[in-house]
Structures are given as C-alpha cells and as structure tokens.
Amino acid sequence: MEPYKLFDAEYKFACLIWDNEPINSTDLVKLSQTKLGWKKSTTYTVLRKLCERGILRNEGALVTAIIKKTDAQKYESQTVVEKSFNGSLPQFLTAFLGDKKLSEKEAEELKRIIEEATK
Amino acid sequence: MEPYKLFDAEYKFACLIWDNEPINSTDLVKLSQTKLGWKKSTTYTVLRKLCERGILRNEGALVTAIIKKTDAQKYESQTVVEKSFNGSLPQFLTAFLGDKKLSEKEAEELKRIIEEATK
DNA sequence: TCGACGGGTTTATTGAAATAAACCTAATTG
C-alpha cells in the first residue's frame, strides 16, 4: 500500500482526528459513533490499521496523527490527476470547470494560488 | 449507482473505447488483451456492465461510447473535490501544488483556463 | 468484592470490484 492512500471510510475517520487531535481513544469512539455511526469495535479496527500503516498513533489511549491532512490531500489530488487526467492539471481544471462560471473573486483567488506556485 | 461513476478498471477500459471508437467487439477483446492484459470474458463482462449502465453501447458487435470522456472526467474531478476538499477548488489546487513550482508557461495556461470560466 | 467502565483484541460477516473459466450458437472456411 502506498503510504498516504486512505480509503473513503478511513479518510472520514482520519478527518475526525485531524480536527480534534490529540484525542482520547474513548472520546474518539464516541465521536465516531455520532459523526459516522460507527460501533466501538469498528473504530478500534480502523484505528489500528491506520496506526499499523504509520498514519496515526495511539499511545496511552491518546490518538494523534502522524501524517498531516495536507499530505494525504496532496496524495489524493495527485493520484486523481494521474489516473484520470494523464497527469495534466490543465486537463483536470478544464474538466472540473466545464461550463461552470466563476465569479471575479473566485477567479482571483485561483490565480493567486497559481501565481504563488511560480515563485 | 451515479450515472457517470466508473471504477478504476472500468475507466481504463472505457478509455480504450474513447480512443478507438467505433470499434468492433472482437478487436476490442484483442486491444484489452494487449493493453490491459484482460481475457476475453473479462472484456465482455465489463463491456456488458457498462452497457447496462448506459455508458457504452454494443450494437451489431460495434462498440461505441454513449457518454463522453469529458463528462466522466468532470464527474470524477467534482467527486474528488467534494469528498476530499470540502467542495473547494482552491483547497484542491493548494494541496496539489504543494511546493511544486510552475513554469511561466504552465501558469499562463492555467490562468487562461480560469479566465475562460469567468466569461 | 463486584460490577461497571476504560481500553482495547480476535474473529466474523458482508458486499462488491476485478477477473476469468467454461460454455454456447451461428457463421465461415479448408
């Protein structure tokens, strides 16, 4: 498995941790119950797998993230561009935008992000 | 199933058709063999499923696409932005670019695509 | 001192994606 690959359920779960870390494991069980509808055992199963894969850590019932959300997102974004868009960001953008219209403000923000990446 | 959702294997297969349509089904079997390493039955199984879902058509052994590649890509791009980036294209772009540096030319191209979506 | 609770592990179950073996029938060709 590639280091940062998170499956759908895993990603949602990891988001709980990124948003709440450090979090006690029992509290995480409760949070998963309310936010994801998961049973205790499900939470611990997924938690252990992500720990084994070096993505999370559970030490003394305190759960934290080892990899950052931005790194997981970076992996996810690059994977989709590679797999579905031949590695081409312009192709991705073109497809995403389609006939969608952007406001001036949105366009400015995007262009600023792009500018930023040329420096 | 959402109309345009293609699983990984299905997407690769559909790409063969988008790139070669109209294509005779027997030729498609050969193409899938060489490009994807698929057996004949695999090709026909996947082909039938995509036909049932209204994505491809197989009429008189002639295979064509019903939905366009750009539409499948659009769906894919929007799905990833929703699922992993909270629906925010700026967040996606930021994550994708990371520390990557763009050349002037690449930046221009991206900005042009964005400009285009404001008209 | 026992029962509830915290903090887990072990072991299943289910469902679906990915792939293919085995079979079928009609047409064609040597």
Added chain:
DNA sequence: CAATTAGGTTTATTTCAATAAACCCGTCGA
C-alpha cells in the same frame, strides 16, 4: 462436413473494504 472463428453469456473465484459482534483484562468506586 469438420474444424475454426466470431460474438457472446453464465457462473465462479478471489480479494479486500467496511463494519461489527463477542470477548478480554485491569481498575476503581459503591
């Protein structure tokens, strides 16, 4: 006409993501 080929369908198999039931063990408060 016998064998091959085209063009499929039917039925499995395998793998793995997603989810959970059932169990375990130490501790702590009543």
